[in-house]
Amino acid sequence: MPNKSASTVLDSTEDKIRVEVEELKRDSSPSTTKLEKYKIIYNKKAESEFFVDNSALAGFTGERILYMAIRELIENSLDSCESFSILPSIKVSLKIFDQANDLWMLACEDNGTGINSDKLPIAVCSFLTSAKYMEKQQRGLFGVGLKMVAAFSTKDTDFPIKVWNKSIDEQDEYYFELRTDIGTNKPIVLSKKLLPKQHSRIQDTSGFRIEVILRAKLVPITKNKIYEYVSETSIVNPYSSITFETDDGIFQFNRRTSIMPNPAQEILPHPSDMDLKTLKKAISKFQTQKMSLPKILSSSFQKLSYEKAKDIVTNTGLSLKTPTGDFSEHDLIKIVNICKKTKFQNPNTDHLSPIGQEVLTIGMMSEYTIVSNKGNDTTGVTVTVPSFPPTSPTTPALATAEKPILNNTNSNPQVTNDTVTASTFESVQNDETRPTPFKNSLLKSNFSVKVLKPVLTTYTSRTCVINNRPTVVETGLAYGGDIPSFKLYRFANKIPLLYDEGSDVAREVISEVEINKMGITKKQAKEQFSVNKESKKDRVIEVLPLHIFFHICSTKIPYKTAGKESIASEGELKYYMKSCLSELYRKLSTQIRKELKLKEAENKIRLYKHYLPFIVDSINESLGSKNSKLNESFTRLIENHLSKKPQIDIGDASSADSTLPVQAFEKMDLAGTDLEPDIQEPQKTKDTQKTKETKDTKDTKDTKDTKDTKDTKNMVSSKPNLNKLESKKKDNKKVDPILAGKLTKVDPTRNVTKYKKPKGTNKKLIIKEQDTTNKKNKSLTIKTNVNRTKMNKSPKNAPNQSKTKEVQSTIDFYSKRVNKGKKK
Ligand SMILES: Nc1ncnc2c1ncn2[C@@H]1O[C@H](COP(=O)(O)OP(=O)(O)OP(=O)(O)O)[C@@H](O)[C@H]1O
Structure with missing residues (x-):
């Protein structure tokens, strides 16, 4: 049932078609000259049209639509909270809306910064609009994600996109109904209302809530991926509280710490990364101030002093007296080229925000995972399923009369609550901003949330330079306890990567790092450590009850595809990841040897x-x-x-000492080190490392031998x-x-x-x-x-x-x- 603005969209599309048909008629008329007939027509495609036509570029393919939509909304919520160090409280809801037509209602609400109400329509609907185009680590990158959700909703349904927004700089709450004009990449604002206090939807001082109807099929694989995605997000962001409501029930992922990683700071670009575009942008920024080129360079790039900038300009043969506006593009390219060859201090890493040892350890110590209750697994806490009319034509909304969000100010990184709580739904006024509520029923869900607690966790990190960008590699390992089997977790800028594991650099690292130092055979691993004795896995490591976590932070993650699902082995990235993993394996091997001895002693x-x-x-x-x-x-x-x-190391977060990292993470200011040697370093380090490793192995072996003999004795x-x-x-x-x-x-x-x-x-x-x-x-x-x-x-x-x-x-x-x- 097209509404007023939807018909506006149709009008504009019809106009376009009409114009094209007329052009065709003209072209095929007998009076058209031969030249005119074969004239090539060039059209400009709107960004929105391009992305909708090529949705796979943004990862929105067939069965992944709902997964991608949830991912984009959660990531935006986390970004907006973290940028202002707000402890995130996120409520996501995915429910069948019209089963016969495969319509789903997706909602996401957060307590982040919100969006300035003037900018909101373009932020939601206009492709390539973002507040994140800067040199700073954030989950969002392209200015596409939210628009894909909005465009898919507009393209497949005639429901408006509903938004409740309370911006941090406005304090007033606005309600919007929007659609995307896919042909022009412009937002269509159907409604904008300032909500009076009594109708306020957002409880916190600021926040954002979006509700969209999407047409999609939810196959079991995708549903599992969605559950996995939310669970893994809670592992890597244990400072956030996430409520996830589906037709299977309401899953609560509690906040387990109030410690948040330091927010990333925006930094100036590094001169070795300069290109014509960045240089022109810098010049135009200071256009009105009549500044000399060296002054502009030193003010626009980090690690570039005024003196060094002067040298660069003179080395290109250009005069320092020339007014900046008079330099030709050719002159500017000369400057770019000289910068590429000049040695600068390494960039600093203030723009990165790694998870850090403490926070990742908390996540690893209490892994939330959604499990099926089939097979009599009752260890997880069951959730209640709110009843919901599957073919209701009205837009439902979750009324937030739920358990107060844990505001844990305790700095002790303990799990605050392992239980899953069922939300209740209250009857609310049935106006357009408060749609029909759900009724609560006490049906038992087939799913529950289980908290896995390992007996050992360990962490290490490396700061390195990949593709001229500072990159932090963080690696964690959780072993034993509730962990049932081997699993590799991959994260990039705190986003879980779930697809294309086979082609990810982390997979290569796992298969290339030797585990023989662990002193355990595959047979022993299977017999003594594996829960699944029939496991067909080839490698010892994959038989152990072990979770390995890799997290890569950079402003330029070398993703293999635009879908951002797997990371390529660029530069020395693999080398640093391997180095981290070897270090963790050494720690694990101590534990495994202890356990072997313990088992022997018990026998x-x-x-x-x-x-x-x-x-x-x-x-x-x-x-x-x-x-x-x-x-x-x-x-x-x-x-x-x-x-x-022997005592088992219980690497719980409260006794962090037992899980001390071999190398504690520190924000490294790479200042004072030349970029070049740093890039060369791995080779050198490799050798040193090799020698060290041989020595280590020898030492460990010697010590082990002596120790073992002693112990055996x-x-x-x-x-x-x-x-x-x-x-x-x-x-x-x-x-x-x-x-x-x-x-x-x-x-x-x-x-x-x-x-x-x-x-x-x-x-x-x-x-x-x-x-x-x-x-x-x-x-x-x-x-x-x-x-x-x-x-x-x-x-x-x-x-x-x-x-x-x-x-x-x-x-x-x-x-x-x-x-x-x-x-x-
Ligand atoms: N929940 C939110 N709270 C506050 N601002 C938001 C929220 N969601 C989106 N925004 C704003 O809207 C902008 C556009 O979001 P969008 O998802 O389209 O792109 P992005 O996050 O910048 O990049 P990417 O396409 O890589 O996700 C964001 O840059 C952000 O400023």
Whole structure:
């Protein structure tokens, strides 16, 4: 049902068609000369028409339309909050509006800066209009995203785009109804109203809310991607509160910290990045001020002093006295070329806003993920599904009578709340700015939000120069705990990248960084660490319960496609990413080795506990009397053994020390370093790194070997930990005399240990020699009275044969001692 302005759009399109038809008629009329007939007609296409015709350029393809629309709206909301350091509170809603016609209602509301009401129509509808065309890291880049949403709504439906806006510099709330004139790239303002306080829609001091109807199919893959996108956004922006409402329920991603990364600052362009366009723009900016060219250069570019600018101008052979306006384009190109060859200090990184160790760790420590409740997974908190008439022709809106947003001012980076809360909907006045509300029903959703908590997180970062632009590579790793399997997370300027993983540089990095230093085989990884034992993954790393996070920050991310979904391996980017990952793997390997030892120790303890009654029985039988303390002493020995078990690093955010980064991130001012050497550096560093790595590996290996041997020794000899018992004895603690024979090391070089019987029992020394080559205890076999039939009746989890042998030799050892004593 076309409304007034929609028909205006049609009018303009009809006019255009009419003109073209008339031109054709004229061309084909007999009176047209041959030259006129073959005349090539050049038309100018409006930007809006171009982007709608080539929507794939902006990522709006078939089944991705809803995903892209949600992505663009959330990114704009986050950008607008972050630019003013406002803790973001974002409410997104995606609901079926008219099932028969595949119409969806998408709404997004934030507490950001809003848009100046005069500029709002063009900001929403006119392609290539943006407040983000500057040298500063932001999610938005092109001035296209919001317009694509608006144009798709206009193109496929006759519903207006509804906007509620309270700009930070106006304080008044305005309500707009808009459409895009795709043929002219101009906004059509159907309605603009100043909302009285009682009809105010935006609760915060400023904010923006948009509601659009889109025609699209939502296939399950896209729906999962949308859920994944919102979950990952909450991981990488844990300082934001995101409420996501769908027909599956309302998902609340709580704010987990009030710490926000430092906002990016706008900086001047770097002279090595100068081109004719930037130079002309700089000159025209100072046109009225009659400034000399060197002065303009030094005021318009960073790291370019007045003196250096003067040298540049004179080196081109131009006169310093020439008025700036008199330089020809040819002269300006000369200046650009000289700048390309001149060495400048490296640009600073104030325009970048990386996530930082603290914030990313919080995100990694409490990964929110939307899970399906199928398969009896009830660990997540279920959400309620508000009932909604699927074919309602009215535009619904969410009334915000919901749980107050957590305003956590606690700087302690703890998870504030793991629960998911269901919103309630209130009846509101049914005018055009307050459409029909939903009714709340208590249907159980098939989905829930689960918070994954790993046992270890670690982080590192590198600041480097890629394509002449400072770039920060941040890498994090979350391991174990609730993490079920391997997953690679990719982010660019705090945006999750979900598609085209196969062609992303991060994928290459994962497959190229060796993990062999971890000291774990694929078999061990599968058997001892993997939840999915049947995993067909080729690489050890992909069998582990591990999440790897890569975040690249730059004002010029080398995206592979305009859809901004995968990053190319440009310059030395891959090198720095690999370096980060190697560092994190080293940290992880320490953890994995600890866990392996822990598992080994636990197996041993189980083994001893299983055989303890048999050992005690056999000794008692040999002695011919019952020594009631024997069992107690052995148990204490086992407990001592238990108390030595290695501790797992719980890298929670509150004990950040346990997850300290190997290299803490700092905003690096690259001033004082020449750009050139920095670009060359990786090669140099590569070698150094290589040498260092070889050394590290050697060192680690050496240390590992020594440590491992030591640990193995400890574990082997810890059966009767005589050193410990002896010290206990010194403390006048009661220790079984048979086990607590005085221990003296007589020949440390041969690793021979003499066990001396306590006074009064037997003065003979028993020598036990440990063979360090095969690490097996040698002891003579003697007859024992052990009831083997009983022993063989092992429980299900009985230790394997080699372990049984080991225990057998221990029993033999004690039986021998007892028998000898008896003979005497
Ligand atoms: N939620 C919002 N709050 C405040 N301003 C907004 C919001 N959404 C959009 N804007 C303004 O509208 C402008 C246009 O947004 P649009 O999404 O079209 O482009 P962009 O974000 O600049 O770039 P990109 O196309 O890469 O997303 C933004 O630059 C911003 O100034």
